[in-house]
Amino acid sequence: xxxxxxxxxxxxxxxxxxxxxxxxxxxxxxxxxxxxxxxxxxxxxxxxxxxxxxxxxxxxxxxxxxxxxxxxxxxxxxxxxxxxxxxxxxxxxxxxxxxxxxxxxxxxxxxxxxxxxxxxxxxxxxxxxxxxxxxxxxxxxxxxxxxxxxxxxxxxxxxxxxxx
Amino acid sequence: xxxxxxxxxxxxxxxxxxxxxxxxxxxxxxxxxxxxxxxxxxxxxxxxxxxxxxxxxxxxxxxxxxxxxxxxxxxxxxxxxxxxxxxxxxxxxxxxxxxxxxxxxxxxxxxxxxxxxxxxxxxxxxxxxxxxxxxxxxxxxxxxxxxxxxxxxxxxxxxxxxxxxxxxxxxxxxxxxxxxxxxxxxxxxxxxxxxxxxxxxxxxxxxxxxxxxxxxxxxxxxxxxxxxxxxxxxxxxxxxxxxxxxxxxxxxxxxxxxxxxxxxxxxxxxxxxxxxxxxxxxxxxxxxxxxxxxxxxxxxxxxxxxxxxxxxxxxxxxxxxxxxxxxxxxxxxxxxxxxxxxxxxxxxxxxxxxxxxxxxxxxxxxxxxxxxxxxxxxxxxxxxxxxxxxxxxxxxxxxxxxxxxxxxxxxxxxxxxxxxxxx
Numbered sequence: 287x288x289x290x291x292x293x294x295x296x297x298x299x300x301x302x303x304x305x306x307x308x309x310x311x312x313x314x315x316x317x318x319x320x321x322x323x324x325x326x327x328x329x330x331x332x333x334x335x336x337x338x339x340x341x342x343x344x345x346x347x348x349x350x351x352x353x354x355x356x357x358x359x360x361x362x363x364x365x366x367x368x369x370x371x372x373x374x375x376x377x378x379x380x381x382x383x384x385x386x387x388x389x390x391x392x393x394x395x396x397x398x399x400x401x402x403x404x405x406x407x408x409x410x411x412x413x414x415x416x417x418x419x420x421x422x423x424x425x426x427x428x429x430x431x432x433x434x435x436x437x438x439x440x441x442x443x444x445x446x447x448x449x450x
Numbered sequence: 451x452x453x454x455x456x457x458x459x460x461x462x463x464x465x466x467x468x469x470x471x472x473x474x475x476x477x478x479x480x481x482x483x484x485x486x487x488x489x490x491x492x493x494x495x496x497x498x499x500x501x502x503x504x505x506x507x508x509x510x511x512x513x514x515x516x517x518x519x520x521x522x523x524x525x526x527x528x529x530x531x532x533x534x535x536x537x538x539x540x541x542x543x544x545x546x547x548x549x550x551x552x553x554x555x556x557x558x559x560x561x562x563x564x565x566x567x568x569x570x571x572x573x574x575x576x577x578x579x580x581x582x583x584x585x586x587x588x589x590x591x592x593x594x595x596x597x598x599x600x601x602x603x604x605x606x607x608x609x610x611x612x613x614x615x616x617x618x619x620x621x622x623x624x625x626x627x628x629x630x631x632x633x634x635x636x637x638x639x640x641x642x643x644x645x646x647x648x649x650x651x652x653x654x655x656x657x658x659x660x661x662x663x664x665x666x667x668x669x670x671x672x673x674x675x676x677x678x679x680x681x682x683x684x685x686x687x688x689x690x691x692x693x694x695x696x697x698x699x700x701x702x703x704x705x706x707x708x709x710x711x712x713x714x715x716x717x718x719x720x721x722x723x724x725x726x727x728x729x730x731x732x733x734x735x736x737x738x739x740x741x742x743x744x745x746x747x748x749x750x751x752x753x754x755x756x757x758x759x760x761x762x763x764x765x766x767x768x769x770x771x772x773x774x775x776x777x778x779x780x781x782x783x784x785x786x787x788x789x790x791x792x793x794x795x796x797x798x799x800x801x802x803x804x805x806x807x808x809x810x811x812x813x814x815x816x817x818x819x820x821x822x823x824x825x826x827x828x829x830x831x832x833x834x835x836x837x838x839x840x841x842x843x844x845x846x847x848x849x850x851x852x853x854x855x856x857x858x859x860x861x862x863x864x865x866x867x868x869x870x871x872x873x
Contacts (some may be wrong), residue, residue, distance in 0.1 A: 298638075299637055299728060300640070301835075301837045301838075303816075303817075303835070303837045303838070303839060304837065304838055304839060304844075305842050307817065307839050308487075308816040308817045308818055308840075308845075309817055309818075311487050311516075311816075311818075312487075312516060312520075312521060312523035312524040312527060313523050314490050314491055314529070326839040326844040327838070345638055345639060346641065346671060349637060349638070349671065350573065350668075350835060350837060351572075351573050351816070351835075352488065352571060352572055352575075352587045352588060352589050352590075353487065353488070353589075354488070354491055354574040354589040354590045354591060355790040360507050363780075369508075372638065372641065374638075374641070374671060375641065375642050375671065375673055376573055376587055376588060376589060376668075379588060379589060379592055380588075380591070380592075382590035382591060383592060384589075384591070384592040389807075392483055398526050399825055423577040426463045428474070428605075430603070434603075440495075440591055440592065440594075441495070441498070441499070443595070443603075444495075444501070444595050445499065447599045447601065448499065448501055448598065448599060450499065450500070450501070
């Protein structure tokens with residue numbers, strides 16, 4: 287699977303409170319959540335992004351609250367994937383569970399500038415910066431996570447355990 | 451190779467003689483819980499599977515975040531939860547009037563025991579490690595998976611051991627120790643790891659302060675915070691009708707391997723403040739040289755809404771009044787704490803001080819309701835996060851502290867040491 291779009295660059299410790307503020311957590315509706323995605327860190331976010339665009343961040347992306355509404359909001363906003371130096375633990379799990387592709391790459395996080403055209407090959411983990419003419423490699427996804435995705439995510443895994 | 455207490459619990463619960471850091475296991479769950487924000491998605495997962503919950507006694511649903519309901523949407527979220535509790539006949543549910551903040555309520559009511567493996571759809575689930583359990587926060591879907599299967603996949607964590615030595619100074623409690631620690635290692639300093647708190651200072655630390663410390667482990671990125679059980683633990687449990695035969699005590703092996711050992715001299719720690727906008731922006735109260743005027747002081751939350759916290763605040767507020775234009779909001783974390791505070795006369799002190807006292811709720815901690823900040827306003831709060839917009843306007847500023855410092859600051863109208871109020 288390939289993703290292509292503009293990269294929008296943020297810093298360290300982008301927390302789930304700025305990804306989706308708690309004032310919008312009185313619903314789990316993805317369209318409603320998407321309207322307010324990244325609102326408290328970048329109020330023009332929803333206006334400027336196009337379908338397929340990519341969030342690029344530094345360390346500890348998705349820190350703080352366990353709200354699954356954060357990856358739901360990002361995915362529903364039209365963002366195709368997130369690239370960061372590192373992800374907070376709960377956000378990492380939640381992204382897999384919500385089907386939001388995420389890639390760990392320090393060199394991509396440092397190399398990509400705001401608005402660069404980026405192409406990601408999810409299978410090979412290759413991240414191409416078409417604007418800068420650079421190629422970065424993402425840390426491979428752990429085998430267990432890969433198997434989890436192939437068995438239909440947590441839902442498929444639960445069915446297997448329950449013999450359903 | 452020896453194992454840490456967290457690794458030993460995970461090994462036992464996944465039927466293995468030993469586990470290694472980085473290994474992924476499927477572990478049996480002793481308790482899985484969710485709140486009114488996170489539960490609807492977990493419930494949806496169980497329903498879509500057409501499954502029943504794996505064991506009614508090992509599930510808890512706690513409507514604490516936006517209750518009593520603040521608006522129609524949050525009322526509907528709670529209704530999804532309540533309807534599921536009714537249709538599945540789940541015993542561990544608390545209605546408004548009984549409910550408290552999950553991480554205060556569960557230990558208080560004797561649901562948390564040493565050696566348990568606990569997952570909760572709330573990041574502060576790490577609180578319960580204070581009783582020697584392995585307890586970690588996850589998203590709703592992971593917890594829905596646990597509701598249906600009784601299991602959860604876990605990556606076995608490395609651990610950092612923190613060894614605290616020395617006698618605590620006046621006004622220094624669990625909140626100050628953990629803020630100091632987060633200041634030292636940073637908000638990603640324990641990413642994916644266990645934070646194991648040990649040393650003489652911890653052995654002398656009351657259970658409620660231990661809960662506060664483990665509560666904020668996630669603020670350093672940790673998977674869990676944990677403290678080996680001791681006499682303080684067993685006494686706390688006995689008061690809740692839990693005896694030693696009801697649980698298994700795990701301790702780290704002598705030769706357990708840690709990714710890092712941090713020695714901390716507690717005798718050198720003064721009351722701590724985390725400045726906007728990260729819990730790692732920590733300084734001592736004496737480092738605050740300029741006047742930092744406040745508009746609101748909040749005493750409560752899963753971090754510092756317990757009875758000892760309210761007693762500490764009352765000590766400072768007695769015969770004092772909140773400064774003009776300062777809103778002082780006090781929220782006991784559970785109904786039992788509320789009753790106890792009332793019985794001890796703490797409410798009289800709070801009301802005389804000009805405080806407003808709310809029913810138990812997470813409320814303002816996460817900018818839900820009951821004390822939202824306006825543009826450019828400044829708050830001191832005993833909660834756990836001072837992120838941009840956490841308590842309201844993204845143009846507001848949050849300082850984190852202990853209840854004593856928050857109470858003193860309310861009186862002075864600016865951030866100040868309790869010693870300056872009680873002379």
